[in-house]
Amino acid sequence: MSNDILAKKEGESSSKTELQKLEQKLKKAEEKMKKAEEKMKLIREKFEKAQSEVQVQTSDSSRGKDTVQDKKDKKDKKRKRDIEEEIKLDEKVIDDANESEEKIKEVENEENKNIENIQKEEIENKKLKKEKKEKKKSKIENEFKVINNSIIKGDLNAKQIFQDEELSDQSKKNIYYAQLYSNRSTNDNNNNNISNENEKENEKEIINWKFNKAKQNWLIRNIFSNEEIPIKYLDIVLSYLKTVQGLSRNNLIESAKKIITPSSEDTTSSIETDVIIDKTDVEKKEVDGVEESTTTKETEMKINKEKEEEKIKLTLLKKERAQKLLQAMDIEV
Known part of the structure; x- marks a missing residue:
């Protein structure tokens, strides 16, 4: 039983180490998430501005300027794709942070269960030891009580042996x-x-x-x-x-x-x-x-x-x- 408790305590210490690592990851993820949100905000502003410029230029441009406009449209599309990819990456960072938080909660729950189990086992072991001790004490007390009664009742052999x-x-x-x-x-x-x-x-x-x-x-x-x-x-x-x-x-x-x-x-x-x-x-x-x-x-x-x-x-x-x-x-x- 004592070996199981030691094994569980070792598991508990490893769980704490894992918990600390996950907390550090969560903090980094939260920082990245804040930066990503700020970046996303700026990118969205740029995207909206670029989109409005493209719309204005499209409406105002003549047919003779189509070639130049096509090149510009390609650049705008590429820029749009890049922005979308950046947004996806930032969203992934946010998802990872949420996953880390869930893992931390799982580890905490498991750790709490382990602590409860160890505490229960320790209480049971103490109870068993106490019961054994009391049983042994009661047995010895009863034995000596009966021996004393035997001596009082005239058991000369008991008297001779136990008073020697x-x-x-x-x-x-x-x-x-x-x-x-x-x-x-x-x-x-x-x-x-x-x-x-x-x-x-x-x-x-x-x-x-x-x-x-x-x-x-x-x-x-x-x-x-x-x-x-x-x-x-x-x-x-x-x-x-x-x-x-x-x-x-x-x-x-x-x-x-x-x-x-x-x-x-x-x-x-x-x-x-x-x-x-x-x-x-x-x-x-x-x-x-x-x-x-x-x-x-x-x-x-x-x-x-x-x-x-x-x-x-x-x-x-x-x-x-x-x-x-x-x-x-x-x-x-």
Whole structure:
């Protein structure tokens, strides 16, 4: 839609340029028309004068002067033809000026229509954007309203998740999505013990689980991250991910297996990276051929050791999560 508006605006600017050119032509044509009218007036006067002279000379001339008179008549006729041609040319100038004026009016009308269409489209786009924004805002407000109601009504899981300051907003929403699935499974087993009236009332106050592809993908991407999905929420997420089907399930299993038993290529690339880092560290230790102090070396060694320990810790955590995931999905490790 925005491309159409730009195209129309470009057309509008070209129409303005054409309009300016036509206005200039019209001014020139009007000037020519005035000059032509003045010229026509003079020519008509000359023509009338010449015509009256010819008539007088014809009546007064004798037969002996016919030859001279014939020559003069020819000249007068030629002059008359020239005058008529000039009049025609001047009339053409006037017609051209009128045509130019009509073209200007057409361009102006078309330009006004284009402006009206652009304004209508802009108003419609603004209206649509506003409606989408309000719809999204209303959806978020309703979601949080229902979450608050769930917390007030005693949903301890919702309270724990949404009041956990360690979790990001994304983590809260997506972990709660998995929690809702667990709640749904529990509610399905206890459906016979709930009356229809209570069920309708609960639907107003508690969010019902609904499949969401984006949230599922987020859980798949972050299942091995302790920051996004802390260990205390792991079982909730696993209870959802074990139900994933199709290509997503296959990719999830492959990712878990690679973490547990990395390929030889991954191991080689890791070793090469470590060697490059070590070489860089050695180069940094010498500046203009002078070794750094022992304290600096010890500090660097300590930092490197801590980094390595953290790296090993994260690798072990990932492996542990991958094993739990495969177990939850009934896949042999």
